Amino acid sequence: MRKQTFFLLSLGFLSFTSCIQEEAPNAECDIVTCRVINLENYSIFYSRHDAVKEVASTDSVVTFPVRNGADVSAIALELDITPGATVTPASGSVQDFSQDGVLYKVVSEDRHWSRTYRVRFVPMMVLPTEYKFEYYELDPNSQKYYNWYGMNEEETRIDFWATGNSGFRLSRSSALPDEYPTVPVEDGVSGSAVKLETRSTGAFGNMVNMRIAAGNLFIGTFDTQNALKDAMKATCFGLPFSQKPLRFSGDYKFVPGKDFQDRSGTVISGRVDQPDLYAVFYRNTDDEGNDVMLHGDDVLTNPNIVALARLESPLTTTEWQHFDIEFDYRGTVDAGRLRNFGYNLAVVFTSSIEGASFCGAVGSTLWVDEVKVTCE
Amino acid sequence: MKYIICMVLACVFSVSVSAQDTDKYAQWGPRCEKGYGYLVRAGYILGGTSPLPLPKEVRSINLFRPDGGFGFYVDGYKMFSRRWGLMAGAHFFLEGMHTGANVKNYHMGIAQGEDYLEGYFTGTDVTETFMAGFTIPVMATFRLSPRWNMNLGPYVSFILGADFKGSVYDGYLREGTPTGPKVEIVSDNPATYDFAGDMRSVLYGVELGFDYKIRRGLTAFASVDWGMTGVFHNDFKTVDFPMYPLYATFGIACHY
Known part of the structure; x- marks a missing residue:
């Protein structure tokens, strides 16, 4: 009997400390990296390094510096986003950036949060x-x-x-x-x-x-x-x-x-x-x-x-x-x-x-x- | 709460069949004919201060170490009938814990004077708590069997000294909302906190205890003090959920 009580007591106690609930879906919705993927050569850039942008959490505008007069009407961007989040237009899709860039909307996995980014290609x-x-x-x-x-x-x-x-x-x-x-x-x-x-x-x-x-x-x-x-x-x-x-x-x-x-x-x-x-x-x-x-x-x-x-x-x-x-x-x-x-x-x-x-x-x-x- | 109820029912049920021999109640009962008696208890305290139940933001507990748990209790009781009585006492305690948890998107806000930093933290949180004080419980005591007692009732605790401090690191804070600026916090330069000044000095709760008379004059006991008030003042907004003290004591009592 005594053993049973002690067992029950400790069981009752442990059940409080060990019940980890199911993980909630991610609430974040960031673009982490933008990468140009569909160009034959990267001559629109001064440096090929300019074709990849790390995006800071505080940025909502992503700017790729390009040469004057570069054709930016058909560029595909690969986007690394918060796991579980969704982005429209889709990562990898070809977009026309010649009209003041393109808006990308990222929605978090839990669907409660969203961020909109403007991605632009502008002369250096x-x-x-x-x-x-x-x-x-x-x-x-x-x-x-x-x-x-x-x-x-x-x-x-x-x-x-x-x-x-x-x-x-x-x-x-x-x-x-x-x-x-x-x-x-x-x-x-x-x-x-x-x-x-x-x-x-x-x-x-x-x-x-x-x-x-x-x-x-x-x-x-x-x-x-x-x-x-x-x-x-x-x-x-x-x-x-x-x-x-x-x-x-x-x-x-x-x-x-x-x-x-x-x-x-x-x-x-x-x-x-x-x-x-x-x-x-x-x-x-x-x-x-x-x-x-x-x-x-x-x-x-x-x-x-x-x-x-x-x-x-x-x-x-x-x-x-x-x-x-x-x-x-x-x-x-x-x-x-x-x-x-x-x-x-x-x-x-x-x-x-x-x-x-x-x-x-x-x-x-x-x-x-x-x-x-x-x-x- | 349901665990406590299950536990109590299990105990009551299991003893109701075996507690037939009424003479033994007198044999193991208080020596004083008027039904008075008292217990001097010493015990080891195990437990912690935690949100109950654990919120989903807590992803894992990596470390749990009770710190400095010791209690010295004196209880007096009066039996009104063969099996029912009232117990009250003074329980001096030193109790604490050291925990480490991984959290995800844990909403916290920290006030320092006029300044307030609020956001969602993902990473490691390490907390040390300590409380010293005394508890006055007033409990009904029920004899489950000649040698077993169950005590249940409310208590009030007076905190003489308390500490609640810790640090967060190996993660990042999203300031304001999950879309706010991301600030990384590393273990080389953790963000430390100390909320001792925001703790209540009076706490209420419920105590449940079991006493087993090993022999006449010597009792083994186990009890749980479950806080019904959070350890922090109501206007304390650092953590979204109240933190309740929940401590168990295991020990030996001299029974007079």
């Missing part, structure tokens, strides 16, 4: 060389923080600026748009300027050992997916560029924050924070033809870097200070590669020089305006 973006920071808007999805963009000569919008603002949003959901690390300000040298301020990421930042967010603005992309996993890899610096840069100039102001802290949040007395302003020009493929992208951990050291212009010993000043630096070439520029967008240009500003490793002083503020990359 020509990066502008003057940056006045006049064009910005609240992020259309979240309405929480600002994004910057530019206009080309045909007055069409081009997106090439990235910030870490989307990462900051995860830690400080209550922050107003003007409380983000990278914000626009009215009183620029001419029109608006951009203000980068190192901010505390609060209790959430503490949870993931990332206590500060330096203000940053750079040419490239910010990969939110990697923001916690490997923050250095989240900043992808540079976009294809087909001119040879010679000088990097602009105006800045900088005021350091009070207490410089290391990654663990310990104040390092006596250390004064510094900003960082530089432009990097690098080969965007290696000798085997693989893509090369610079990240936070190698943006100044990668062997593919051809030229670098970096503001040495920036001043602490509340008055606009002009800088004009020559690109320091450590390699030669191949004209053929240049024509085929085989180089990337990254222009980078940050309010804390060690912000990528979460060291800096909360309150360090850098203002930037009227930046220009003079080319040959």
Whole structure:
């Protein structure tokens, strides 16, 4: 009898802890990868690597850069999507992309969620060389923080600026748009300027050992997916560029924050924070033809870097200070590669020089305006 | 609940045939003629704090380790008839657990001051809980047989110290909805949490216990404390479902 009771007791108890219910169908509905599959040769692209796109979870527009005048009227895309999800039009079907792209709708396995992507084939973006920071808007999805963009000569919008603002949003959901690390300000040298301020990421930042967010603005992309996993890899610096840069100039102001802290949040007395302003020009493929992208951990050291212009010993000043630096070439520029967008240009500003490793002083503020990359 | 009912019925049924000899009730009954008696119990506590039943978002339990489970209980009772009585006591307990689970699309929201992060996590969640305090149960006690007692009744627990902390890693969060930004979280840099400050200090529940008189003055017992209130305050929104404490105690009592 006693054995029976104990057995029943333990059985009753175990039945609570061991009853794993049946797995629910997937709720996600992402396009993970897009791949062009039906072309005889890939001559519509500058590089065959451009025929495959990894799609970030935050993207709803997928852009394939192609040569001017390329025929994009009959292209088949193979789509890798979330397991169980369905996509229309179907993966592998031939579509006409000549009219502003094609909309693909992905519906999750559980049928509760869907996402619509626009896939476009557009001529390779020509990066502008003057940056006045006049064009910005609240992020259309979240309405929480600002994004910057530019206009080309045909007055069409081009997106090439990235910030870490989307990462900051995860830690400080209550922050107003003007409380983000990278914000626009009215009183620029001419029109608006951009203000980068190192901010505390609060209790959430503490949870993931990332206590500060330096203000940053750079040419490239910010990969939110990697923001916690490997923050250095989240900043992808540079976009294809087909001119040879010679000088990097602009105006800045900088005021350091009070207490410089290391990654663990310990104040390092006596250390004064510094900003960082530089432009990097690098080969965007290696000798085997693989893509090369610079990240936070190698943006100044990668062997593919051809030229670098970096503001040495920036001043602490509340008055606009002009800088004009020559690109320091450590390699030669191949004209053929240049024509085929085989180089990337990254222009980078940050309010804390060690912000990528979460060291800096909360309150360090850098203002930037009227930046220009003079080319040959 | 149905498990408990089945268990009780099984016990009642199995003893109803064997409990014919009424003289033995007196032989094994309380020494005090007025029907008073008390038990001093010491036991090992096993269990955990869990959503009940487990939600479908929990895909597997990889690790379950009870931590520091020890109880020291004193119960007094009064028999009103040969077989029925009332039991009440004070149970001091230290109980905890360490669990690891794989979850899929587990909805969670974490508040830190004014900031709130909400989303769906897929990956590994490791939790450590610990509670110390005392429980006051008031139970009906029923003699199933001369040597077997069953006790059942409500309790109130006063928590003196509690901890609920853990981390999530080896997975990703979809911020907001399953279509929101995907943020990967790796074991090198897990997201840690500590919700000790959001725990209730008073909990209610039901206790069910069985006592077996090994010999006069010595009793073996097993009991289950099943929490009817979640361990967190009602306004705590981190996890979608209430987390109930469910702890079993196995031990020996001196019976006076």
